[in-house]
Amino acid sequence: IRAAVYIIDSLSGDENTQEELRKLYKAAEMAEEKVRLLCSMGHSIDPNTIENTLQFIFESDEVRTQDSTSALVGCTSSLIGRNIVWKFLQKNWMKLVERFGDNSIFLVFFVERCLSDFADEETANEIKSFFDSVDTPIAKRAVKQVLETIYMRV
Secondary structure, three states, rough: OOHHHHHHHHHOOOHHHHHHHHHHHHHHHOHHHHHHHHHHHHOOOOHHHHHHHHEEEEEEEOOHHHHHHHHHHOOOHHHHHHHHHHHHHHHHHHHHHHHOOOOOOOHHHHHHHHOOOOOOOHHHHHHHHHHOOOHHHHEEEEEHHHHHHHHHHH
């Protein structure tokens, strides 16, 4: 039930609500509670709030590496969020590769979980062009699967 309450708060709240969720996250002792809070933070429909959540996830030492994928999934729960996350991944891909390592399964998770819900050819072409321009062998199969999924929806 807490996850639903957190998500509703995030959807209907503002940056102050997000700050409260971050405080709860910092105070939480159980890993499951931290994941619930992180995921809910991303469910906002306010672009600035989503961008702030992405900064919190990746620029703060407070978020465990293994929890970052859950938080990103929350951010992609809306079309607004998906577009923001896609732009974020494009802008920060090399930083993510450096942070996680070029053979990290987390890079695969980012591709699979953040890009597979798109449903338009233009974005699919952007994804293909972007990943053709970066050398991340571990993500190649995930990118191919994401593109197949998107093209099936078009």
